[in-house]
Structure formats: C-alpha cells, structure tokens
Amino acid sequence: MKPERIVMLADCQSFYASVEKASNPHLKDKPLVVAGDPERRSGIILAACPLAKAKGITTAETLRTALAKCPEIVIMRPRMQHYIDVSMQITAIYRSFSDLVEPYSIDEQFIDVTGSQSLFGTPLQIAQSIQDKVRKETGIYTRLGISYSKVTAKMACDLWAKKNDLGLFALRKTDLSEKLWPLPVDKMFMAGSRMTAHFITMGMPTIGHVAQTPLAKLKQIMRQKFGRNSDINAEMYYRIANGIDDSPVAPYTHEEPPKQVGHQMTLPRDYYKLEEIKVILLELSELVCQRCRGMGVMGGVVSVGAMGADYDKPTGFHRQSKMPDPTNVTNQVYDAVVRLFNEHWGRYPVRKLGVSLSQLSNGDQYQVSLFDNREKYRALERATDALKQKYGNAVIMRAVSKTDAGQAVDRAGKIGGHYL
Incomplete structure (x- = not known):
C-alpha cells in the first residue's frame, strides 16, 4: 500500500530580524527591525521581531511611522548576503531529513518527508526535530505546517502553526470541512x-x-x-x-533556465530629463546583458517598463519589441531600449524603470554581419565581466554612472536592492 504523502512548509519567524538577533544576543529582549536606508527613499520596514510587532509595527510601513510607535526600536540595516548564507545553512538542515526540499522564498521551504518516517519517526516528531535543530544551529525559530500537499501545508503553517505556542500544526484531508x-x-x-x-x-x-x-x-x-x-x-x-494539489516537492524547480532575464530599479527621486533617464537605462541594460552573458544566452525581444511616483494617479507603460537579431551586447540592447522608451514615454516624471530580455537562445550561435562590431564588443565585455566577477561590479563602470543620475555605484554594494 502506498504511504500517505506528508509535506511540510517550514517558515522562519521574522527571518531578517531573527538573523540579526541571533548575531547580536545582547539585543534578545529589545524590539528590533530591519529597514532600508531612509536617506535613499528606502526607509521601509523589511522585518520586525515579535517584540516590535507587539508595539504595532508592521512590515512595509515607513521607518518614520515605526519610530513614532516605538521610539526605542533598534534599527538594523539589511545584510542580504548574510541572510542568504543563513538561508542556505537552514536548507542544508532540512536536507538532512529529506532529499526533497524545495525553496519557496528565502525564509520558506517545502519538505516532503513521506519516505523519511522510517528513519526519523512520525510527521510531528520530524517537525519537532527540524525545529530543534534549526534553533540550535542558527538561533532561528521555525514554524511548520504539516499536511498531504503543498497548498494545504502552506495554509496549515500560515493559518495555525504561526499562531500557536508550538509553532506546529497538522492539517489532514479529513479536517478540511471542519x-x-x-x-x-x-x-x-x-x-x-x-x-x-x-x-x-x-x-x-x-x-x-x-x-x-x-x-x-x-x-x-x-x-x-x-x-x-x-x-x-x-x-x-x-x-x-478543496485542498487539491498534486504538484511534487521539486528540489531543482528554481534551477531551470529562465524564460526572461530582467532588472528593475526604484529611483531615489523623480527623474524628469531624458538624459538622466538614459543613464539608468544604460545601467539596467548592462546588468541584464551581464547576467545573460554569464548564463550563455542572448535575447531576441527587449522589454522596457516605466512608472511614476504618484500611486493615486498612476502613469507608466511596459512595452516590448523584437530586435533584428538576438544579442547580449550592452550597446545593442541599450540602443533598442532607448528607442522603445522614447516611443512610449509621455514626458511624465519617472520613479521606477525596468529592462528585460526574453526569447532567449544560445549565446554562442548567432548571425555574423559585416556591418557591426559585435565581436569587438563581445571581447571587451568578456574582459570587463571577468574583472567584475573577481573584484565586484564597482571595479569598472561607465563614466555616466559617476554623475548625479547614476545609481551603479550604490547598487554595486547591494543584493536585491539591499546592502550586503
């Protein structure tokens, strides 16, 4: 008889804040938040520990509002690389209980323990063991929803495990109606x-x-x-x-080649002038092409998106265009991006920009032309990519990035828009 499928969703409580408290034990009993840089229009609460939440502080609210609620909160600047490292450490712990572990986000992962029960006990015993091991080795408190599918495990965690004292909850198929x-x-x-x-x-x-x-x-x-x-x-x-979800816990789901490579950037102020906007479009084009070259792919379709700052009166567009030939050469992509942007921009202030490439193809196979300098640019960008990979993106950059409009210097010290 086929054993009943057992899937867990493990969630790390207030992950960024918990990592900071684990790194700073003297802050254990203090309300703590992780927030962006307020001087660069990114003073938003990314995570708040339970003590801070008890003061009414919530994620995504402004730092100013949080300080008004609790002037004594400890504010930590995000360290994204450290959070990624801790997340990988926790993944390794999960994999010591099952080889079927699928990341859902940096602080949530699915674990299929159907075949692990003969080694580690009942589903509840396995969940408790995972919880204990993660806390002992990282200082992070995890909550686990236990069920028969991914979607019901997610709801078991969000609706019950996060709200009870044990941090564990099992939702069976027969429990749905009740x-x-x-x-x-x-x-x-x-x-x-x-x-x-x-x-x-x-x-x-x-x-x-x-x-x-x-x-x-x-x-x-x-x-x-x-x-x-x-x-x-x-x-x-x-x-x-109805709790119907047959999708497997797939360890390599997020390692499949992407269908699109893109970057977007929220600007520290409104950009009104095309000359300033073009600096950002060039920086974004370079980031996208650098990633494509690293993956060995080229893009045949370029996309550009823009958004204004007034969310009550939204302005913006997202358009795409097919290029004559697939490419990952920065200058070629940038030229296409600027043409597309000029065609659709309504001359309103811009606060957010995005560039992406899709219809990806093998980066080593392309049509040779007598009328472009692709090989020269490819050789140059291979050299600059190697320098950036070894020494970081700030080691070499275009002169326009050193102007007031440029953001490449600031972004070079961040991951996902946050400081390392």
Whole structure:
C-alpha cells in the first residue's frame, strides 16, 4: 500500500530580524527591525521581531511611522548576503531529513518527508526535530505546517502553526470541512483583498462556499463577473479551497533556465530629463546583458517598463519589441531600449524603470554581419565581466554612472536592492 504523502512548509519567524538577533544576543529582549536606508527613499520596514510587532509595527510601513510607535526600536540595516548564507545553512538542515526540499522564498521551504518516517519517526516528531535543530544551529525559530500537499501545508503553517505556542500544526484531508472551510475567504491562499471583495459580492464569504460550489457553476459565475478568460482562475481557487494539489516537492524547480532575464530599479527621486533617464537605462541594460552573458544566452525581444511616483494617479507603460537579431551586447540592447522608451514615454516624471530580455537562445550561435562590431564588443565585455566577477561590479563602470543620475555605484554594494 502506498504511504500517505506528508509535506511540510517550514517558515522562519521574522527571518531578517531573527538573523540579526541571533548575531547580536545582547539585543534578545529589545524590539528590533530591519529597514532600508531612509536617506535613499528606502526607509521601509523589511522585518520586525515579535517584540516590535507587539508595539504595532508592521512590515512595509515607513521607518518614520515605526519610530513614532516605538521610539526605542533598534534599527538594523539589511545584510542580504548574510541572510542568504543563513538561508542556505537552514536548507542544508532540512536536507538532512529529506532529499526533497524545495525553496519557496528565502525564509520558506517545502519538505516532503513521506519516505523519511522510517528513519526519523512520525510527521510531528520530524517537525519537532527540524525545529530543534534549526534553533540550535542558527538561533532561528521555525514554524511548520504539516499536511498531504503543498497548498494545504502552506495554509496549515500560515493559518495555525504561526499562531500557536508550538509553532506546529497538522492539517489532514479529513479536517478540511471542519477546520478550513468555516474560515473567511480572505484566509484562503492566493485570495488577496480585491479577490476577497469579489468573492463576497458573489455570495461566497467563506472558504467553504468556494469549495462547495460546483466547478462548472463557479466558472459560470466568474465568467459573468470577469469575462470568458476567468476559467483558469476559477479552477485554481476551486482546487485551493478543496485542498487539491498534486504538484511534487521539486528540489531543482528554481534551477531551470529562465524564460526572461530582467532588472528593475526604484529611483531615489523623480527623474524628469531624458538624459538622466538614459543613464539608468544604460545601467539596467548592462546588468541584464551581464547576467545573460554569464548564463550563455542572448535575447531576441527587449522589454522596457516605466512608472511614476504618484500611486493615486498612476502613469507608466511596459512595452516590448523584437530586435533584428538576438544579442547580449550592452550597446545593442541599450540602443533598442532607448528607442522603445522614447516611443512610449509621455514626458511624465519617472520613479521606477525596468529592462528585460526574453526569447532567449544560445549565446554562442548567432548571425555574423559585416556591418557591426559585435565581436569587438563581445571581447571587451568578456574582459570587463571577468574583472567584475573577481573584484565586484564597482571595479569598472561607465563614466555616466559617476554623475548625479547614476545609481551603479550604490547598487554595486547591494543584493536585491539591499546592502550586503
């Protein structure tokens, strides 16, 4: 008889803040937050420890608002490389219990322990052992949802394990009607505030209402509400509400080649002049092409996105264009980016920019032309890439990046927009 599938979702409590407290034991009993640099318009709370949350501080609020609530909070600047290192250490701990570990985010991972029970005990015993080992070796407190699928393990963690004293909760298939279905629909995984409002207006205020609506009828209701293209969403919500998820815990899911390579940047102030904007577009083009060259791919389609700062009156666009030939040469991509940007920019202030390449192909196979200097640029960029890989991106950069508009110097000391 095939054993019952056992999947866990392990979540690290207030991960960035917990890592900082583990690194600074003298801060154990103090309210602590991890926040960006307020001088560069990034003074946002990225993580708050439970003591800080008890003061009413929440993630994503401004540092100024948090200080008003709790003037004595300890503020730590993010150290992204350190958090990545600790996350990898925790992954190694999970893999000592199962070879089926799939990262979901930097602080959440799925673990399939179906085949581990003969070695480590019952699912609850395994979860407790994982919890103890992570805390002993890293100082981080983990919460684990235990269930029969990834989606139900996620809800078991978010809805119960994070809220009880043990930090553990098991949600069985037979428990859905009693424990999951009576909950408000906003507690359902993937149901945001807008979708919650729609479900309520459609007469489905609880998860059970969605689960018990026949799929054909749910599709019909959502077609009337959103149009003919809503069938996929209807089926997704129906499956989530009923705990249906056959997807495996796949250790190498995030190691597959991407379909697109892109970078985006939130600027420290509004950029009004094309000359300033072009500096950022060049820096983004260079970052995208550098990554593509490192992966051995070229892009055939270039995309450009821009957004203004006023979220109440949104301005912006996202457009793409096919290039004559696939490339990963910075100057060629930049020229295409500037043409596309000029075509669609409405001369409004810009606060956020993005550049990406898609339709990726092998970087070693391309059409040779008598009328470009691709080989010269490729040789130059191979040399600069090697320098940057060895000494960091700040070792060599374009002169325009040293102007007031340039952001490359600041970004060179960050990962994912945050300091290392």
